[in-house]
Amino acid sequence: MSRIGIISLYTLQEVRRDRLFWGFVPLMFAVIALSFFMRETTIVGGAEAFNRSYIALTTLAATAFIVLLVVSSLYREIDSKAIYMVVTKPLSRYEYILGKFIAFSLISVGIIVISFTGAVALGVGSVKPLAVHYILTALEQIIIIMAALTITLGLRSLPSIILGVAGFYIIGHSTKKMVDIAMQMAQAWVPVLKVFYYLFPSLSFFNAQAAVLELGPVSWSDIIFPAGYAGVYLAVLFLILSIDIRKRDF
Amino acid sequence: MSITIKGLSKLYGKFKALSEIDLNIQTGQSVGLVGLNGAGKTTLLKTIVGLIVNFDGEVLINNHAVNDREAKSNISFLPEDFSPPLYLTGYDFVSYMLRLYGRGFNKEEVDAFADTLELQKNALSQPIRTYSKGMRQKLGLLAVMLPDTGIVILDEPLSGLDPGARVIVKDAFGILRKKVKTLFFSSHILTDLEEVADRLVVIHEGKKTFDGTPEKLRSFSGRSLEDAFLQVIRSNQAS
Numbered sequence: 350m351s352r353i354g355i356i357s358l359y360t361l362q363e364v365r366r367d368r369l370f371w372g373f374v375p376l377m378f379a380v381i382a383l384s385f386f387m388r389e390t391t392i393v394g395g396a397e398a399f400n401r402s403y404i405a406l407t408t409l410a411a412t413a414f415i416v417l418l419v420v421s422s423l424y425r426e427i428d429s430k431a432i433y434m435v436v437t438k439p440l441s442r443y444e445y446i447l448g449k450f451i452a453f454s455l456i457s458v459g460i461i462v463i464s465f466t467g468a469v470a471l472g473v474g475s476v477k478p479l480a481v482h483y484i485l486t487a488l489e490q491i492i493i494i495m496a497a498l499t500i501t502l503g504l505r506s507l508p509s510i511i512l513g514v515a516g517f518y519i520i521g522h523s524t525k526k527m528v529d530i531a532m533q534m535a536q537a538w539v540p541v542l543k544v545f546y547y548l549f550p551s552l553s554f555f556n557a558q559a560a561v562l563e564l565g566p567v568s569w570s571d572i573i574f575p576a577g578y579a580g581v582y583l584a585v586l587f588l589i590l591s592i593d594i595r596k597r598d599f
Numbered sequence: 600m601s602i603t604i605k606g607l608s609k610l611y612g613k614f615k616a617l618s619e620i621d622l623n624i625q626t627g628q629s630v631g632l633v634g635l636n637g638a639g640k641t642t643l644l645k646t647i648v649g650l651i652v653n654f655d656g657e658v659l660i661n662n663h664a665v666n667d668r669e670a671k672s673n674i675s676f677l678p679e680d681f682s683p684p685l686y687l688t689g690y691d692f693v694s695y696m697l698r699l700y701g702r703g704f705n706k707e708e709v710d711a712f713a714d715t716l717e718l719q720k721n722a723l724s725q726p727i728r729t730y731s732k733g734m735r736q737k738l739g740l741l742a743v744m745l746p747d748t749g750i751v752i753l754d755e756p757l758s759g760l761d762p763g764a765r766v767i768v769k770d771a772f773g774i775l776r777k778k779v780k781t782l783f784f785s786s787h788i789l790t791d792l793e794e795v796a797d798r799l800v801v802i803h804e805g806k807k808t809f810d811g812t813p814e815k816l817r818s819f820s821g822r823s824l825e826d827a828f829l830q831v832i833r834s835n836q837a838s
């Protein structure tokens with residue numbers, strides 16, 4: 350097995366025994382219970398309220414959960430100096446990052462599959478729009494995982510890491526709205542603003558909630574552009590992290 | 600397995616943590632690194648194992664640059680105040696470390712080494728979060744002894760250990776020396792160092808101020824080794 354695979358394997362091994370990991374089970378029950386609560390307390394359109402609530406909550410809970418796992422696991426490794434034992438072994442620092450990234454991405458995919466299966470079982474929507482939505486959510490989470498790794502290894506102080514990751518998420522979900530408003534206000538600056546649109550994390554690409562709620566059409570091709578964007582964004586983040594960590598003193 | 604350091608300097612902003620250090624450690628030597636808090640001991644050890652990459656000068660492990668895979672294959676490092684990943688078991692951690700060196704995990708071999716460190720076998724099956732500080736330190740030692748690397752570097756391996764654990768750890772040093780390992784370790788406790796080191800290096804304010812045998816250091820004062828160590832530091836300050 351390659352050293353990247355070894356890092357991934359033991360990261361998964363550790364996460365599997367982490368109490369935080371098993372916190373996902375009650376979290377899912379809470380999401381379902383809250384969705385049922387929304388259905389029962391909504392006077393008109395209870396079923397739609399249930400569907401809307403389930404999708405929004407699973408997406409948000411899964412993202413918050415994976416971010417917590419990445420940050421807590423990596424920060425603990427830095428704080429306890431266990432990272433020193435690993436990076437002084439015959440492997441390069443980028444192999445270490447890739448190993449961690451693969452492990453957390455696999456966990457993320459597992460969580461998304463559970464959320465998707467739950468959505469199908471509870472009749473939240475048709476299978477195809479649900480599949481498109483959760484694939485897009487997985488792509489978003491993979492970007493967030495790489496960002497969380499970059500921020501945690503870069504900042505190494507817990508309050509700064511929390512602010513950094515929260516900032517990335519908030520900016521990611523605000524970029525489109527902010528650029529749209531700015532473009533309406535300053536037509537001449539549209540080309541420049543479009544650069545910002547792609548330069549900042551734009552996480553609003555990764556959402557097909559409207560299609561699931563039958564508010565618009567959906568097709569498999571809706572995944573192509575976000576997947577390409579995610580690939581480029583991941584490559585850029587990985588490049589930044591690799592350059593930074595290669596030149597960084599521990 | 601040799602360590603060669605030429606003109607090593609390290610700056611943290613304007614603070615000079617290491618200044619023009621020259622050091623040559625040959626195969627089989629057991630070298631103790633001594634200094635007051637903040638003298639630069641940890642910085643020096645971190646540079647040798649490749650954790651610090653921004654420095655002036657040259658650090659070679661068997662004629663390879665420190666961050667070469669070849670150099671890293673020959674070094675085991677135990678950091679100060681270290682804790683292994685809490686949710687792995689002892690066996691998992693040892694197996695993880697061995698596999699990163701490309702070595703297989705042999706339970707009998709691990710158990711035999713664990714016995715010499717008086718680390719109970721049933722503890723190795725338990726998650727590390729249940730371990731005491733001493734047990735974690737012993738597990739760390741197990742993880743640096745097992746890969747059979749030519750050079751073993753330990754940062755304050757005896758700190759925080761009770762007298763019983765210190766004796767066990769010093770015995771483990773004996774085992775490492777019999778296997779012709781090059782040992783380089785730091786400690787505050789000079790009497791412990793005298794027992795396990797055949798050469799002492801004193802650094803003070805980032806500079807090497809003494810390099811020689813414990814007997815030679817002792818000759819600086821008619822009294823204890825601690826007194827001699829202080830004499831060396833004071834004479835350096837005066838000069």
